[in-house]
Amino acid sequence: MELTQATVNDLLAQLGPGDGYMYLPTDLDPQALTDLLANRYGAPCTLVLDGFTDPTVDDSRGAALLVPFEDRAVKIRAWAYGDQWVGTGTARDVEGVERPVLVVAHREVPEPVAVAPDEDDDVDWMERLIQITGWTQPAQRPGMDWANMESRLGTALPSDYKRMVETFGVGAFDGYLDLNQEPWTHLREDGLLIWAGTEHEDLYCWRFDGDDPDRWPVVVRSFDNEDVTFDCQAAEFVCRVLIDPHHPFTMARYFDTHWFMNYRKSD
Structure with missing residues (x-):
């Protein structure tokens, strides 16, 4: 064979x-x-x-x-x-x-918890993301040296992004949305740090225009070089992209269930 x-x-x-x-x-x-x-x-x-x-x-x-x-x-x-x-x-x-x-x-996959557009600030979007993806593995990168990375970048990073990297590690949501393990600085002159991207060449960024990284908005730099801004954090953005069919960058039209494809090499 x-x-x-x-x-x-x-x-x-x-x-x-x-x-x-x-x-x-x-x-x-x-x-x-x-x-x-x-x-x-x-x-x-x-x-x-x-x-x-x-x-x-x-x-x-x-x-x-x-x-x-x-x-x-x-x-x-x-x-x-x-x-x-x-x-x-x-x-x-x-x-x-x-x-x-x-x-x-x-495989039993937990039903995605509905995401209302007006949910309050008390939602733990990382816990929501774990539920949506049915993630059961232990934290993949719990020992990340964030202080060293932030020193190199010259800025603190959003706390939900750091939890995403520590929890999921190297890989992609639905095998499509790749999570950067360190933000890319290619668009720094435009005031953007890139934290994820897709095979369609959309870049998911933050606009770092304040002292509190947990308040940085998400900006999508599309393949045709247009920017779309979302007033939310990265984990919330991923949750909505995964399960909201009306989101402008939705993946819900293409995937009925959601998972995180781990690229980590096995032992």
């Missing part, structure tokens, strides 16, 4: 949208399949390694992927993608032969 992204599409189509699994030919390279899926879904988490299941694995971390193999799983890597878990690795079949496997299972 020649492994390509088209092959992966065919295999996933055979499994369908619900729960399913298959043993693959023994001559297939399981690492090659893992790499193809990682190119598509981002960095995986490890559920089983050398026959030992991570004791922290539960329903919120893909435990449903292990059900078909009982205690025969040898190595299973997993991805959360929208309302589905996807896993691959190796497991022993009923005859005890270790073989590559591909498995999918339904």
Whole structure:
């Protein structure tokens, strides 16, 4: 079997949208399949390694992927993608032969909490963002040296942005909105710092025109070099972009469920 992204599409189509699994030919390279899926879904988490299941694995971390193999799983890597878990690795079949496997299972995603346009300032938008994305992993970059970064940049940074980076790390919301791990300064002459962007070349920025970074407005510099200003913080902006179909930069028209694609390399 020649492994390509088209092959992966065919295999996933055979499994369908619900729960399913298959043993693959023994001559297939399981690492090659893992790499193809990682190119598509981002960095995986490890559920089983050398026959030992991570004791922290539960329903919120893909435990449903292990059900078909009982205690025969040898190595299973997993991805959360929208309302589905996807896993691959190796497991022993009923005859005890270790073989590559591909498995999918339904993933429960919390219903996005409605975002009203007139919500008050007491909303914790980072907690809202965690709910919307169904994020269950531990903080990815808890040891960020913000003092050093802010010293290099010559300015303090918004607190919600720092929480986003610490919580989610390197990756993209819905595999589309890339979160910068350090603000880009390419537009500094225009009074803008860039904290995120999309494959459509929209740049998500702050206009740093005050001493309190938590009051900086979000500015979208579009691909045609026009600026659109939003009187909100970065986390609130992302929440509204994800689930408000009427937002001018909405992603709700393209994605029914929302997730964060982690680009962190697995161990």
